[in-house]
Amino acid sequence: MSRHTTRPRSLSSLLDELHEQRFTGTVVVSGSPGGRIHLRAGRIGAADTPGSPGPETVLRNTGRLADEEWEAVAAAAATPGESLSAVLEGRGLIRRPEFDILCTSTVLDAAFALAISMLESWEITDAVPVAWTGPTFSPRRVTTDTKRRLAVLEDMWGGPVTDLARLVVRPAPDLPQRIPDRYAALLRAANGRRTPRDIAFALGRGTYAVMLDTARTHRLGLLDHDRPAASSGRPSTAPRGPGPRGDGTSAAAAAQLPRRTPGAQHPHLAARR
Numbered sequence: 001m002s003r004h005t006t007r008p009r010s011l012s013s014l015l016d017e018l019h020e021q022r023f024t025g026t027v028v029v030s031g032s033p034g035g036r037i038h039l040r041a042g043r044i045g046a047a048d049t050p051g052s053p054g055p056e057t058v059l060r061n062t063g064r065l066a067d068e069e070w071e072a073v074a075a076a077a078a079t080p081g082e083s084l085s086a087v088l089e090g091r092g093l094i095r096r097p098e099f100d101i102l103c104t105s106t107v108l109d110a111a112f113a114l115a116i117s118m119l120e121s122w123e124i125t126d127a128v129p130v131a132w133t134g135p136t137f138s139p140r141r142v143t144t145d146t147k148r149r150l151a152v153l154e155d156m157w158g159g160p161v162t163d164l165a166r167l168v169v170r171p172a173p174d175l176p177q178r179i180p181d182r183y184a185a186l187l188r189a190a191n192g193r194r195t196p197r198d199i200a201f202a203l204g205r206g207t208y209a210v211m212l213d214t215a216r217t218h219r220l221g222l223l224d225h226d227r228p229a230a231s232s233g234r235p236s237t238a239p240r241g242p243g244p245r246g247d248g249t250s251a252a253a254a255a256q257l258p259r260r261t262p263g264a265q266h267p268h269l270a271a272r273r
Contacts, residue, residue, distance in 0.1 A: 011119060015139035018042055018124070026128040031119040035110060036128060043136035044107060051113030052207040053200055055084075055102050055132050061204030065093060077131065084132045103134025109206040111142045112149050113197070116165050149208050156215040164211055167225040168195060175222060183217050186210065190223060 011029065018027070019042035027037040035049025048054050056074075059065040065073070073091065077084040088094040094102075150161055157164045170192035179187065189199045200210040217223040 011114070011122065012139060012143045014122065015039075015044070015143075019139050023124075024127055026125050028123045028125055028128075029114060029117075029119060030121045030123070031117050033113075033117055034119070035114050035117075037111075037114075038128065038130050038133075040133075040136055043138055044111075044142055045133045045136040046103070046130045047107050047110035047114070048130070049110045049113050049117070051117055051197060052109040053106065053204055054110075055099075055106050057201060058102060058106065058204045059094075061202065064204075069093065074131070085134075099132075100134045103132055104137075105206060107134070107137065108142065108145050109208055111146050112208045115146045115150060116162055153208070153211055153215060156212060156219070161211070164215060165197060166195060167214070168193065169199075169214060169218075169223050169225045172222050172224050179222065182213060183220075183222060186213050186217060187222060 011027075014027065015037065018025075018039055022042040024040050024042075027039065029035050029037065029049075033050040035047060035051065037044060038046040053061070056070065060067060060070050073084065073087050073093065076082060076087045085094075085096050085099045088099055089096050153161045153164065169190040171187045171190055175187070185203060186199060189202045194202065196211045196214045197207050199205075199214075200207040203210065214223065218225065
């Protein structure tokens with residue numbers, strides 16, 4: 001049931017008010033791309049947005065879980081009294097502490113993605129069911145982390161973070177023989193049609209982490225880009241399915257970067273603090 005709709009004067013101030021009221025429910029944010037923030041007793045327990053990968057995308061697109069494993073887990077977790085974390089741990093796939101780290105990482109990344117979105121309005125509703133929950137955070141903690149990320153990215157990029165978010169990137173024409181793993185994976189996914197957010201979905205990495213590495217690889221001369229197009233108010237629609245996944249350092253021309261077998265390594269799930 002909808003409680004209230006309006007144009008937000010400040011999403012962070014709204015969340016602070018709901019925290020004081022110990023509100024349990026969901027804030028549905030409209031915009032490009034928009035999203036949802038799930039509150040338990042005023043604290044943020046989950047967030048989802050098309051602007052950043054959620055736990056399912058991270059687990060599947062990194063190869064941490066095979067598609068059939070995820071589908072079986074999701075079906076089992078839909079049973080009354082079950083939870084996703086309990087099923088994952090019970091089947092020996094992911095221990096609860098690791099899953100909590102994943103949930104923390106994706107909540108903070110979703111908050112960052114919403115901060116660089118074109119927000120239009122918000123709506124407070126009763127709690128919307130969410131498949132995963134982890135530790136809860138005060139809105140102030142999340143806002144502080146988001147501001148820090150924005151400042152780091154702006155300093156690294158040397159311009160508006162929203163411009164970086166809209167770049168369509170591709171590898172530079174002349175790459176060195178050996179490239180660090182994480183940069184090699186990003187360069188493989190940068191096919192000249194994807195933005196940093198699209199690459200985040202393809203790799204199953206956080207949008208913030210990919211944008212930070214995009215700024216770093218550009219500074220190192222490894223990445224080229226087209227000038228950001230004027231915003232159309234629409235999110236990017238470039239493919240975001242599982243893309244090429246990266247191996248270690250190796251000889252690399254732009255179209256001949258090495259590949260590895262998906263799932264060979266666990267993803268780096270720790271939230272940046």
